[in-house]
Amino acid sequence: MPLTDHGRARKQQFHDRLGILHHRTLGHKLKERFPAAFNTQWTRRHWVHASLFATLGALVATIVPGFSAQLEPQPKLHATLPLSLPPLTVHAPTAAQPGHQWEVVQIQRGQTLGALFESMGVSTQVMHQILEQPGNREPLTRLRAGAELAFALDDDGQLHGFRFDRSPSERVELTLAGGKIHEKVLERATTTRVAVTSAEIEHSLYAAGRKAGLSPASIAVMTDEIFKYDIDFKDVQRGDRFSAVVEEVWREGERIGGGRILAASFTTGGKTYTGLRFEQDGKVGYYTPEGRPLKKSFIRMPIPYARLSSSFGARRHPVLGKMRMHKGVDYAAGTGTPIMAAGDARVQFVGQQRGYGNVVILDHGKGHTTLYAHMSRFGKVRQGQTVSQGTVIGYVGSTGLATGPHLHYEFRVNGQHRNPLSVTMPPPEPLKGPALAAFRAQVAPTLARIESMEKLLYASTGTPSGKRG
Structure with missing residues (x-):
């Protein structure tokens, strides 16, 4: 039956009452879930507190980076975070300029310094500039196979640094810049x-x-x-x-x-x-x-690598053709062969003497003198000078009465000629007194070591x- 206007009005009132009842029931439930402050009507004080808490929340979100972002779920991403670290301490290479590394090369057998520099792409002009530095020429031009040299080259092949060992305890490091060379010597402990x-x-x-x-x-x-x-x-x-x-x-x-x-x-x-x-x-x-x-006080042969060509005694002179006493011995050798002093001496005479040609006479003391004749030229000796045994006093020649280059050598004792090959040479003076005591103390450990080795050898x-x- 269709409702009249009165019936529709009563139905609406029924639904309104159900809604009020529903709201009241929901209100009771909310009162149970929220604090008492939210279950009563808010006063001015409540609104002030709420405003204060909201302001504090905003400040915290601003001060702590990412706080607000963390409140929402974010996709998982891999990121690199910039960290503030102390600067690294970089040890510059020991080359002539920062960034140039040393390239170490070894001298090969038969290789010259020029060939090595050329293989490294360094000009001959730069090599000569290095050699002209004081103290460099001798060690660099006498390098042996296996010696190490170091080069510091830039990307254009220009030499900025060069390093070599001047001696077992000295390493020289050169820096080339602006056409000039700066040297640094590094001591190497030995x-x-x-x-x-x-x-x-x-x-x-x-x-x-x-x-x-x-x-x-x-x-x-x-x-x-x-x-x-x-x-x-x-x-x-x-x-x-x-x-x-x-x-x-x-x-x-x-x-x-x-x-x-x-x-x-x-x-x-x-x-x-x-x-x-x-x-x-x-x-x-x-x-x-x-x-x-x-x-020994004297060496019997004052010339190396020579051949005895004439002995001491009577003989027919090769130039004069007469029998004459040969008062010395002759050593055949090539022109220019060095002649050594037979012993420590004072130079008594330097010059020319008739058939002797260029001659040097040495006074060895205690009545002993030696004579050297037919020299092509003299050594760096002068009359009155003191020379040591083995000092070069002249060079083999054929001046005077000589048929070819040789040394005529005489040995005299108190003015009397003696055969240099058979004369009894005066023995050297032995150590005495304090010198002998110092010698024994110094060599005792060394002598013990060599005697121990000798015993080991003979026992083996x-x-x-x-x-x-």
Whole structure:
């Protein structure tokens, strides 16, 4: 039945009452969930507090970065955060300019300095500029295979830095800038160690010495200085042996060279010779364990690599054709061969004497004099000068009555001619008194080391080639 206007009015009133009841029920539920402050009518004080809390919330969101953003879910992103770190300490390279690295190269066998610079793309002009620096020419032009040089080149191949070792303890670093060279010398610490080395000769003394670790210079000291008066090294045989106490120079854990020979012994022909280094009054010499110098007062042959062409005594003169007394001996050698003083002496005469041509006479003291004739020219000696044994006093020639280049050598004792090849040479003076005491104290440790090595060698049944201790 359709509702009348009165019925529709009553129905509307019914729905209005249901809505009021629903709101009241919801209100009770909200009152249970919210604090009491929200369940009553807000006063002015409530609104002031709410405003204050809202302001504080805004300030916190402003002060703490990302606070507000974190209130909303954000997509997961990988990001790099800029951190404020202290600046890095950069160690500049030791090249001539920052950023240029050293390129180290080694001298190859047979390679010249010019070829090395050319291979590095450095001009000859720059190389000569480096060589003209004081103290550079000699070490750089005498480099051996294996020596290291360092170059600092820029991207255009221009040389800005150059480095080399001037000596075992000095490294030179050059900086090239503006056409000028600036030098810095770096000291490299070295240490000296003492070692004992021994070897038995199989093929040659030189090969055995090198195998035992001796440098060519040390081998020369042993043959040309220590034992030159007692041993003819041309007669050394297989099975002969030697021992040496040597100084070794070390740098940064590497052996870079040999030093002085402090002692040496050489066994040949069943006899052992020993030499010990000792310095007295600024002069260095080698002595026997008893303190007698190994260096003899005179050397019998004052010219190396010569052939005896005429002996002492009566003979027919090659120029005059008459029998005459030959008061000396002749050594045939090429023109210009050096002539050495036979012993320490004072120069008595320098000049020309009839058939002798250019001649030098030396006074060795105690009535001993020597004469050297037929020289092509004189050495750097003058009358009255003191010379040491082995000093070059002149050069072989054929001045005066001579048929070819040779040295005429005479030995006189109190004005009387003696045969230089057979005369008994005066022995050198041994050490005495305080000098002998100082010698014994100094060489005692060295002598003990070399004697220990010798005992080890002779006690060994094997071949002791190249032993070191």
